[in-house]
Amino acid sequence: MITNLSALIIIPLLFILLLLFSKDKLLIKKISLFGAIVQLIYIIFILIAYINQSHKEDFTFINSFSWFKSLNIDYITGIDGISISMLLMTSVVVLAGILVSWKIDFRVKEFFILLYLLSTGAYGFFISLDLFLMFFFLELAVIPKYLLIAIWGSGKKEYSAMKLALMLMTGSALILIGILILYFDTQLHTFNILKLTETDIPVETQRISFPLIFVGFGIFTALFPFHTWVPDGHSSAPTAASMFLAGISMKLGGYGCLRVAAFLMPEATIEYSKIIILLAVIAIFYGALATLMQKDLKYMNAYSSVSHCGFILLGIGMLNQTSINGAVIQMISHGIMTALFFASIGMIYERTHTRKIEELGGVIKSMPFIGSVFMIAGLCSLGLPGLSGFVAEMTIFIGAWQNDGIFYRISTIISCASIVITAVYILRASGKAITGPVKNSEFLKLKDATIAEKTASVLLVAVILIIGFTPFLLINLINDDTFIISQNFLKVLSSK
Amino acid sequence: MILNITAVVPENVIIFSKLILVLPFLSFLLLGITGISKFKNYSGIIGITSMLITFVLSAMVAFKYFFNFGKAEDVFQKILIYKKEWLSFSENISIDMGILIDPISVMMIVVVSFVSLMVHIYSAWYMKGDKRIKVYYSFLSLFTFSMLGLVLASNLFQMYVFWELVGVSSFLLIGYYYDKPQAVAAAKKAFIVTRFADLGFLIGILILSYYSQSLDFITTIDRLTSESEFYNNSIAASFIGISALTWALVLIFVGGAGKSAMFPLHIWLPDAMEGPTPVSALIHAATMVVAGVFLVARLFPVYALSSYGALNVVAFTGIFTSLFAALIACTQTDIKRVLAYSTISQIGFMIFSLGISGIGGENGHGYMASMFHLFTHAMFKALLFLGAGAVIHYIHSNEMKDMGGLRKTMPFTNLCFLVACLAIAGIPPFSGFFSKEEILAAAWQSNKTIFFAALFTAFLTAFYMFRLYFKIFWYIEPLKAKAKSEGNLYMIIPLSLLAFLSIFAGFVPFNKIITSDGKAFESSFHFTFSLLPIAVAVTGILISLYLFKSKNNKPAIISSTFGSLIKTVRNKFYIDELYIFITQKVIFSLISKPSTWIDKNIVDGAVNITGNATQTFSEKIKKIQSGNTQNYAFWYISALIILIVIFTYMYY
Numbered sequence A: 001m002i003t004n005l006s007a008l009i010i011i012p013l014l015f016i017l018l019l020l021f022s023k024d025k026l027l028i029k030k031i032s033l034f035g036a037i038v039q040l041i042y043i044i045f046i047l048i049a050y051i052n053q054s055h056k057e058d059f060t061f062i063n064s065f066s067w068f069k070s071l072n073i074d075y076i077t078g079i080d081g082i083s084i085s086m087l088l089m090t091s092v093v094v095l096a097g098i099l100v101s102w103k104i105d106f107r108v109k110e111f112f113i114l115l116y117l118l119s120t121g122a123y124g125f126f127i128s129l130d131l132f133l134m135f136f137f138l139e140l141a142v143i144p145k146y147l148l149i150a151i152w153g154s155g156k157k158e159y160s161a162m163k164l165a166l167m168l169m170t171g172s173a174l175i176l177i178g179i180l181i182l183y184f185d186t187q188l189h190t191f192n193i194l195k196l197t198e199t200d201i202p203v204e205t206q207r208i209s210f211p212l213i214f215v216g217f218g219i220f221t222a223l224f225p226f227h228t229w230v231p232d233g234h235s236s237a238p239t240a241a242s243m244f245l246a247g248i249s250m251k252l253g254g255y256g257c258l259r260v261a262a263f264l265m266p267e268a269t270i271e272y273s274k275i276i277i278l279l280a281v282i283a284i285f286y287g288a289l290a291t292l293m294q295k296d297l298k299y300m301n302a303y304s305s306v307s308h309c310g311f312i313l314l315g316i317g318m319l320n321q322t323s324i325n326g327a328v329i330q331m332i333s334h335g336i337m338t339a340l341f342f343a344s345i346g347m348i349y350e351r352t353h354t355r356k357i358e359e360l361g362g363v364i365k366s367m368p369f370i371g372s373v374f375m376i377a378g379l380c381s382l383g384l385p386g387l388s389g390f391v392a393e394m395t396i397f398i399g400a401w402q403n404d405g406i407f408y409r410i411s412t413i414i415s416c417a418s419i420v421i422t423a424v425y426i427l428r429a430s431g432k433a434i435t436g437p438v439k440n441s442e443f444l445k446l447k448d449a450t451i452a453e454k455t456a457s458v459l460l461v462a463v464i465l466i467i468g469f470t471p472f473l474l475i476n477l478i479n480d481d482t483f484i485i486s487q488n489f490l491k492v493l494s495s496k
Numbered sequence B: 001m002i003l004n005i006t007a008v009v010p011e012n013v014i015i016f017s018k019l020i021l022v023l024p025f026l027s028f029l030l031l032g033i034t035g036i037s038k039f040k041n042y043s044g045i046i047g048i049t050s051m052l053i054t055f056v057l058s059a060m061v062a063f064k065y066f067f068n069f070g071k072a073e074d075v076f077q078k079i080l081i082y083k084k085e086w087l088s089f090s091e092n093i094s095i096d097m098g099i100l101i102d103p104i105s106v107m108m109i110v111v112v113s114f115v116s117l118m119v120h121i122y123s124a125w126y127m128k129g130d131k132r133i134k135v136y137y138s139f140l141s142l143f144t145f146s147m148l149g150l151v152l153a154s155n156l157f158q159m160y161v162f163w164e165l166v167g168v169s170s171f172l173l174i175g176y177y178y179d180k181p182q183a184v185a186a187a188k189k190a191f192i193v194t195r196f197a198d199l200g201f202l203i204g205i206l207i208l209s210y211y212s213q214s215l216d217f218i219t220t221i222d223r224l225t226s227e228s229e230f231y232n233n234s235i236a237a238s239f240i241g242i243s244a245l246t247w248a249l250v251l252i253f254v255g256g257a258g259k260s261a262m263f264p265l266h267i268w269l270p271d272a273m274e275g276p277t278p279v280s281a282l283i284h285a286a287t288m289v290v291a292g293v294f295l296v297a298r299l300f301p302v303y304a305l306s307s308y309g310a311l312n313v314v315a316f317t318g319i320f321t322s323l324f325a326a327l328i329a330c331t332q333t334d335i336k337r338v339l340a341y342s343t344i345s346q347i348g349f350m351i352f353s354l355g356i357s358g359i360g361g362e363n364g365h366g367y368m369a370s371m372f373h374l375f376t377h378a379m380f381k382a383l384l385f386l387g388a389g390a391v392i393h394y395i396h397s398n399e400m401k402d403m404g405g406l407r408k409t410m411p412f413t414n415l416c417f418l419v420a421c422l423a424i425a426g427i428p429p430f431s432g433f434f435s436k437e438e439i440l441a442a443a444w445q446s447n448k449t450i451f452f453a454a455l456f457t458a459f460l461t462a463f464y465m466f467r468l469y470f471k472i473f474w475y476i477e478p479l480k481a482k483a484k485s486e487g488n489l490y491m492i493i494p495l496s497l498l499a500f501l502s503i504f505a506g507f508v509p510f511n512k513i514i515t516s517d518g519k520a521f522e523s524s525f526h527f528t529f530s531l532l533p534i535a536v537a538v539t540g541i542l543i544s545l546y547l548f549k550s551k552n553n554k555p556a557i558i559s560s561t562f563g564s565l566i567k568t569v570r571n572k573f574y575i576d577e578l579y580i581f582i583t584q585k586v587i588f589s590l591i592s593k594p595s596t597w598i599d600k601n602i603v604d605g606a607v608n609i610t611g612n613a614t615q616t617f618s619e620k621i622k623k624i625q626s627g628n629t630q631n632y633a634f635w636y637i638s639a640l641i642i643l644i645v646i647f648t649y650m651y652y
Helices: A007-021 A025-052 A081-100 A108-127 A131-152 A157-185 A193-198 A203-220 A229-236 A239-264 A266-292 A297-317 A321-352 A368-381 A388-401 A406-434 A441-445 A451-469 A471-495 B011-033 B037-069 B103-126 B133-152 B156-174 B181-212 B217-225 B229-236 B244-259 B268-274 B277-286 B288-298 B300-306 B308-329 B335-355 B361-395 B411-425 B431-446 B448-473 B489-507 B527-548 B554-561 B563-570 B572-621 B629-651
Strands: A060-068 A073-079 B079-088 B094-101
Touching: A007 A025, A007 A108, A025 A060, A025 A081, A025 A108, A073 A081, A073 A108, A073 A131, A073 A193, A081 A108, A081 A239, A081 A321, A081 A451, A081 A471, A108 A131, A108 A239, A131 A157, A131 A229, A131 A239, A157 A203, A157 A229, A157 A239, A157 B572, A193 A239, A203 A239, A203 A266, A229 A239, A229 A297, A239 A266, A239 A297, A239 A321, A239 A471, A266 A297, A266 A406, A266 A471, A266 B572, A297 A321, A297 A388, A297 A406, A321 A368, A321 A388, A321 A451, A321 A471, A368 A388, A368 A406, A368 A451, A388 A406, A388 A451, A388 A471, A388 B079, A388 B156, A388 B181, A406 B181, A451 A471, A471 B079, B011 B037, B011 B079, B011 B094, B011 B133, B037 B103, B037 B133, B094 B103, B094 B133, B094 B156, B103 B133, B103 B277, B103 B288, B103 B361, B103 B489, B133 B156, B133 B277, B133 B288, B156 B181, B156 B244, B156 B268, B156 B277, B156 B288, B181 B217, B181 B229, B181 B244, B181 B268, B217 B229, B217 B300, B229 B244, B244 B288, B244 B300, B244 B308, B268 B277, B268 B335, B277 B288, B277 B335, B277 B361, B288 B300, B288 B335, B288 B361, B300 B308, B308 B335, B308 B448, B308 B563, B308 B572, B335 B361, B335 B431, B335 B448, B361 B411, B361 B431, B361 B489, B411 B431, B411 B448, B411 B489, B411 B527, B431 B448, B431 B489, B431 B527, B448 B527, B527 B554, B554 B563, B563 B572
Parallel strands: none
Antiparallel strands: A060 A073, B079 B094
């Protein structure tokens, strides 16, 4: 009973109901916080139950019933090691996001309800085992983003919100076409992932469906050249929305690429793998170069997200277990790290009212906590050992290097080179904005982080450190499932 | 190789060596993460105590290793005393956290923990009154932890992990005075230059791991030095005519060259002098900068037995850097920068000494000499830096022009500094004489060009070190009055101990304990051979004496004679300017700016155009949906007619 996954959707919905009927601003915040904590604890319970189960299957805690019988759409939920780690990451980011939004004062109720809706979409997405259900939850996660940016955003918020919504909708449309092709071209006429894995999807179908689904999900995870919603969207969004957007929403894309595109269609993945790698490497390197030139901290982090999310696709494109492990770790690591980054940038912006690197300086003097948090996020971003980014990137590099051939080698070397550029832009930004002489004497009067902000930061830093210090825990959790995916590729490759 | 006979390791050695890593880390956590301000006043004591225990434990491990359990069949063994899988990549390849002890790692833990202890003690005096002292000590502990982890690493990737951690602690400590723009810039430069070099290291690791299918040192070395399929594959595969193994070793050496400030990656080290002086002594003189030497020494069997080409790269980089840096050191006026260039030059000695060495017995002379020099250099260079720190603390300036005549006011520092200068110049019986002698002897046996270049460098070394010494302590008439005290016990203890070792460290019989193959050999030491180097060193000192003992215009005459030449050297051969040109003009302006432009105008432009086009298009077609029934009927009927026409054509 405790492992009924539907509760993951029901709990947030119940809390939304509660929020609808509460009036007091503080009460709304407290309810939201409580809900996020409940969700986190529940996910930890599921994690423990998952680890303790005696027999390991592909997916566990499966719960299914027919949803639209005539169309053969099932409501089916289940998890494996990959999705449980994504769930855990999501709930941590949600909790942190709610904590840093503590000072929101404008349309509080709507704000938190939208955050909850967004997270419900993400939770639902990660536990769905039916393509249609997955699509449904993906859409559920898109709409709140538009409103969050358009209402609570800053800068050219209408433009950014519109751009983001339209581009993501385009992605969704491609995905929808892709899964409909899968539905109609297989004998079973099903969206059920479990059934689809057992049938052989014809290679011709895969060739058409794969690019649609991969690009569709790719738009979510900033696939080059469809990444341009990322900088505008992230920088216009309010802090919590940026955290959700980069931390959770971009991972929906990565997870979708892995679970739907790569997992269901191994033949097409292999055929298209070089293109995937090429686009990933462009995103990694070119994203990093573009980051170098950014003058706004949020733009900087948004572009660096493009670069870092490229690693996810690179890991998938390299087709072996090590690289896929790396891709999954990168999803989690980047989710947490970028949330931390946006949180610290948000805290700085709230106090100094600027995000321009040139206008900031010596922030750490009056705000040592916030400055240190920024530094930790930066060090994680540039892949310092002991923090999660290192684990993810190195795993991808080692995996990538296992593919013999000059194309793979050069791609890997270029990706490796990006970590040098990362170091340059991180240190450039932190050297000017965080340390250095105090630019504005007003900064000296500013107060350091509040308790809520400190809690959020400590939570995220703790996860970064746990992954960084004990990567084997995460690897053990996902190893069996990435093994299945890589085994699919191996089977195809050896049959050729 | 016969390194796989396992010696019996006493239980307590295993515990001690784990504690050696745990203690500095704990003190880092205690001082750094716990925000309890209560510890502020005790931070020095906490740091010093943990370091003292670490040093004692290191010394005990070293003692037991050398005299008790380390030898089996007269050969010092590489012993893996602890291993835990940390990050598994695939079946064979994983990062393990382990502890590997062998003569060089044991020697290094003693050096690192000793110098670190001295610097911890000295800092209690030097950094007194600093508001962020707790942070300072926590960074020092973090550095010590990382450095000890680096030298004890049992796995190539584990070494890379600690390598990066060492880099970041160096970054944090150089930028310790974070509101000084130069310090921030220097920290950034140090990190980025070494990061760039580490890219080489990383790719080298990737290549090596691919061919040896292992990251473990013992296994990797074993597989790549014997006639195995791994070795054959790595030799067979090649890229532009050079074997994969050579590529890997050269790239790994690039990483080492970055940390050890070899040409052309040396540019960060002089700037790193912006950090607090005790930090320079610890990180940028005695320990971290020799990491590159240690790295090559760690993989030495592979270099020496499997890739002659890579070893040559090591040798020539070393000797060139050594000479190059010594020339620059002669012209610098900031005393810490002189010492920085001198460090680069001395590390060049260690590097080329490895590069000319072979393996086994007499052939491994260079290897032994390199390790020997690493050991003695750590002592006298730390002493020089701490002495310079005392001078800077007294004068509040780094510039030579503000100094002079300090021998009466700072007698103790004067004495220590003189000892260190004699040691680095290579005057017997000071420690530097013995180690430099071994290097020169090894060079004489293998390559005469390198030998003469090294000899000339030795001459320059004696010259610029005594230029420094005379400029600080003589040059002008001594100030008689002792204005204020030189320092308290926290300053005197470390300086005295280091001075003691700078004198006597040369008597450690390295040829018996630290050799390329673990076996002792008789060093062919002839006093007749030593005459030439001693004469050269003395000449250098005498020239300095003549030029700088008292104020005169001779140096000015010389520098005006060689005007532009000296200017070039003083400007460090314009290497920094070259770098700025490459980074600013080439990377930023020619690569980064265009890609940002493309992103904004072409990629994003396409998106906007699509958006706008859709809008314009819908504006146009919205007229069609006029709501006018007649209009609809018109369109309907026209379309019907067209379709009928088409179908008629198609079917008839």
